Amino acid sequence: MTTRNLVTLSIVMALFAFAIIALVYPLWGREAMRLGLDLQGGIHMVYQADFSDIEPGTEDEAIDGAVAVIERRINILGVAEPMIQKQGTDRILVELPGISEADKAKKLIGQTALIEFRELKIKDGEEEWIPVTAVIGGQEKELNSSYFRENTYARTGEFGEVLLIFEWNKEGQKLSEEITGRLIGEPLGIYLSGEPLLGDDGVPIAPIIRSVISESGQIEGLSLNEALELSQLLNAGRIPLPLIPIFDQTVSPILGADFIDMSVKAGIIGILLVLLFMIAYYRVSGVLASLALVFYGVVVLAVFKLFGVVLTLAGLGGFVLSIGMAVDANVLIFERMKEEIRTGRTLGAAIEAGFNRAWNAIRDSNITTFIVCIILFWVGNSIVGGAAVKGFAVTLGIGVAVSMFSAIVVTRTLLRMFVGGPLSKRTRLFSVSVGKRNV
Numbered sequence: 001m002t003t004r005n006l007v008t009l010s011i012v013m014a015l016f017a018f019a020i021i022a023l024v025y026p027l028w029g030r031e032a033m034r035l036g037l038d039l040q041g042g043i044h045m046v047y048q049a050d051f052s053d054i055e056p057g058t059e060d061e062a063i064d065g066a067v068a069v070i071e072r073r074i075n076i077l078g079v080a081e082p083m084i085q086k087q088g089t090d091r092i093l094v095e096l097p098g099i100s101e102a103d104k105a106k107k108l109i110g111q112t113a114l115i116e117f118r119e120l121k122i123k124d125g126e127e128e129w130i131p132v133t134a135v136i137g138g139q140e141k142e143l144n145s146s147y148f149r150e151n152t153y154a155r156t157g158e159f160g161e162v163l164l165i166f167e168w169n170k171e172g173q174k175l176s177e178e179i180t181g182r183l184i185g186e187p188l189g190i191y192l193s194g195e196p197l198l199g200d201d202g203v204p205i206a207p208i209i210r211s212v213i214s215e216s217g218q219i220e221g222l223s224l225n226e227a228l229e230l231s232q233l234l235n236a237g238r239i240p241l242p243l244i245p246i247f248d249q250t251v252s253p254i255l256g257a258d259f260i261d262m263s264v265k266a267g268i269i270g271i272l273l274v275l276l277f278m279i280a281y282y283r284v285s286g287v288l289a290s291l292a293l294v295f296y297g298v299v300v301l302a303v304f305k306l307f308g309v310v311l312t313l314a315g316l317g318g319f320v321l322s323i324g325m326a327v328d329a330n331v332l333i334f335e336r337m338k339e340e341i342r343t344g345r346t347l348g349a350a351i352e353a354g355f356n357r358a359w360n361a362i363r364d365s366n367i368t369t370f371i372v373c374i375i376l377f378w379v380g381n382s383i384v385g386g387a388a389v390k391g392f393a394v395t396l397g398i399g400v401a402v403s404m405f406s407a408i409v410v411t412r413t414l415l416r417m418f419v420g421g422p423l424s425k426r427t428r429l430f431s432v433s434v435g436k437r438n439v
Contacts, residue, residue, distance in 0.1 A: 009417070023301055030305050033301070035260075036311060036313070037387075038388070039260050039313060040098050043250050044095050044248075044251070045109070045248050046246055049090045049242075053242075070084050073108050073233065077104070087382070091246075092243065108233065114146065114238050116142070116144045117188055117191075118131050119186060119187075120186070120187055136174050146238060147169050147171055147176075148169070149166075149167045149169055151235070152167075152230075162227050166219070168214070183209050186208070187209075189206045205221045274327055275293065278290055288415055289327070296403055296406035296410075299402050309394055310387075319396075321399070322396050322398075325365075326407055332358040332361055333358045335358075338354075340353045351415050369400050376393035377397075
């Protein structure tokens with residue numbers, strides 16, 4: 001074995017060892033493989049942003065703000081590794097793996113989380129709650145929770161009553177002082193997202209103003225759980241524009257477990273059949289290709305884990321397909337080798353000629369596959385429910401890249417180990433039907 005081949009073999013073995021360590025132990029903060037919703041269950045939602053009330057030219061800023069608020073709200077649920085991202089220019093994709101409280105999650109994401117304060121007026125002989133306003137700096141403004149500092153919290157009072165404590169920012173203090181100053185002795189209705197905020201007894205909350213409220217205030221009548229959830233929602237911020245749900249899919253964790261079980265069985269059976277065929281038909285070359293295929297599988301899975309690739313059912317399909325492409329590259333190489341051996345070349349010469357002549361076909365086929373992966377990723381990123389398409393594209397692309405390295409470098413390095421050895425003269429061990437061609 002040449003020094004160059006020995007160095008290459010050492011690098012391959014080191015890379016293989018690192019990949020095994022990455023799969024077995026947590027590295028780079030990755031405890032385990034990330035599974036998609038179709039494998040571990042969860043919620044997949046897509047929201048359409050409504051820009052009708054947004055000032056032209058600020059659409060990107062508004063939707064980025066909505067994404068940030070949703071991320072803070074999801075943190076309240078304690079979901080591990082959620083996915084919240086823009087899809088196109090006006091949609092937001094939300095994936096919450098492994099979550100069981102689907103209704104709570106949807107409600108938490110969809111609420112505008114705006115507390116409004118209203119006063120009671122008599123109009124045409126009927127009571128009507130209208131937003132309270134005050135003129136600040138020559139401009140009339142409504143008093144609402146957009147002037148809250150993000151430090152709202154819930155506690156119990158001296159007599160066991162639940163209190164939601166909030167604090168105004170500077171502008172909110174001016175509004176509150178003027179409004180509460182003129183409404184002393186009057187009720188102040190409290191509304192959440194346009195609906196009356198109900199107390200623990202189911203009655204709308206409308207406390208009587210006893211004194212001027214400036215820096216901070218409190219809301220009474222909520223249950224402890226309601227007060228805690230509301231404080232978390234307020235602290236997470238208000239979504240700056242309406243979001244319309246346009247796609248909603250919930251996958252049961254039990255169904256996901258069945259998918260994993262079936263996928264693993266199908267993958268094992270398929271890989272074993274491929275390995276048996278390669279060994280039976282190409283003999284020693286087939287054994288070495290099988291070792292390269294094991295290297296390929298371990299490295300690809302390590303890449304999936306280390307780089308946080310979300311593995312979906314479609315992604316597993318892309319991974320298995322890339323295994324077939326890795327074997328296909330070896331088949332092209334071995335057939336070229338067989339042709340060279342038939343002409344009477346030595347094993348070493350046949351190996352080099354086989355790899356060099358098969359390279360163009362392998363390169364071109366893989367480049368076209370990469371182009372298709374890019375197109376699929378773009379399509380999956382721009383359509384509703386395109387996560388499966390993206391997952392297939394990502395895993396197939398990674399698999400094809402590693403398969404090229406496996407076939408061209410790993411298999412070649414392993415074959416070179418036999419050059420000059422006692423087995424190199426027994427060419428039949430490296431393929432069937434390698435007798436000299438009749439000319």
